[in-house]
Amino acid sequence: MKKVLIESYQCENIGKTIAALDFKESFLERDFLTINVSDELKTAMYYYAVGICHQTYHLANPELNLYGWDFLEYGFIDIAKNRPQLLEADYLVQLSTAQLAKEIRPFFAPQNIAEQCTLDNIEERCSFWIHMAELIKDSGLSHLEYIQKSNGVPNYFYKKLKHTVAYSDHLQKKTSFLMKLLEDAKLIQFSNHQDLIPIMDYHMQRVLLRTGCVEVLDNDLKFALQNKLRLQNEQELRVACISAMKQIAQHSGYSVFKMNDVFYTMGLSCCNQEALCQKGSCEKAPCTLALAVELDQHQQCIFEACCKGKNDEDYRKYWQPQVNTHYY
Structure with missing residues (x-):
């Protein structure tokens, strides 16, 4: 029934x-979509940010009035500007989950005080982060080249990204959200919107x-x-x-x-x-x-x-x- x-x-x-x-x-002109960094770095930022974004009930910076995804955007902008190595596959695959967790805590904490980090389940998220980097590393492509290889065909993303733990959901919420960000930031244009799965x-x-x-x-x-x-x-x-x-x-x-x-x-x-x-x-x-x-x-x-x-x-x-x- x-x-x-x-x-x-x-x-x-x-x-x-x-x-x-x-x-x-103006909603598509916010800093996360228009940040002045290379298209490669911007693509990587979206890829990792979406991959670790789930159940962010506790993620908060009350001083900035930022909660959940909004604070995640803020933290990843900070990473892109001040610690871009954390968005580079070659660097990430050398780290343990504990090492990556130590590195990212300040970016998701009020006033960058690591001990006040509000990103919970951080080692699980970091394990996803590293696994995502391994997919890019093994492909022999940059993050930007990896998405450009799709030629704007939605099913490319749905088939390829499911091989990472972070994007393994068969209902494809994270994958679709990543695709939306890439399109909103004008990094890609999808050829057939009929094949898009709602977020x-x-x-x-x-x-x-x-x-x-x-x-x-x-x-x-x-x-x-x-x-x-x-x-x-x-x-x-x-x-x-x-x-x-x-x-x-x-x-x-x-x-x-x-x-x-x-x-x-x-x-x-x-x-x-x-x-x-x-x-x-x-x-x-x-x-x-x-x-x-x-x-x-x-x-x-x-x-x-x-x-x-x-x-x-x-x-x-x-x-x-x-x-x-x-x-x-």
Whole structure:
């Protein structure tokens, strides 16, 4: 019996709402995408940053108001500028995980004080980092040459990168996110967007559940999601969310990768621990969605007219699946 159902009519409603949005060019002009380093170094920076980005609940620099991925971007910019060897495959393959962990701690700590590093599971992440470097080293190519060899064919990435532990997720969240960054930074242009797999992380799953784009049919799963209980397997839900996102993108007229700029940023600010539709303000200041999308004012959620969670607390209770994974 199916545990979840894609509500196509709701995906259409949400997609048509997104179709009317104007995206800000400035969102693609942030430092992480425009940093003044070589294309080789920039490619390597994205490759390693995305590879170690999963479950970053504790990664934070409150002094700079940077949390999760935003602080990871900041740290990797610092590495690219001040310790670029940590983005060079020849150097990385000579390091142990403990050595690499020691080197990177200051970059993910307030005021670069290594003892205050907030990047958890650091040796696991460093083992992924080194394994990613080994793939590049063994190829005999530079990071830039490795991605250029794809000729903009999406399936090249999906087939090649799965041979690293970091990018081994068969639903390809990290791989798609890396591809989006490479395209946003104008390092590559994908020839066929129909072959792109939507980026699906936990923030986006939460928004899809609360809006009613994905309905939960199984009472045990519903209870677990609404009460933040640990799940052994959330694959059926995540597959449904990916399919729903494809439908939403189709109705919006935008690429599936562009959906990340709406759902991820919304999940960070407008629809997180508290919902904008109930509180009247976002959790983050400035609102991350407002950084990506043109908004005249933001006392109301952009999905308020069609979101099921706006008037139904049962939908607002949904939380993302609680799973132990390095896939996202």
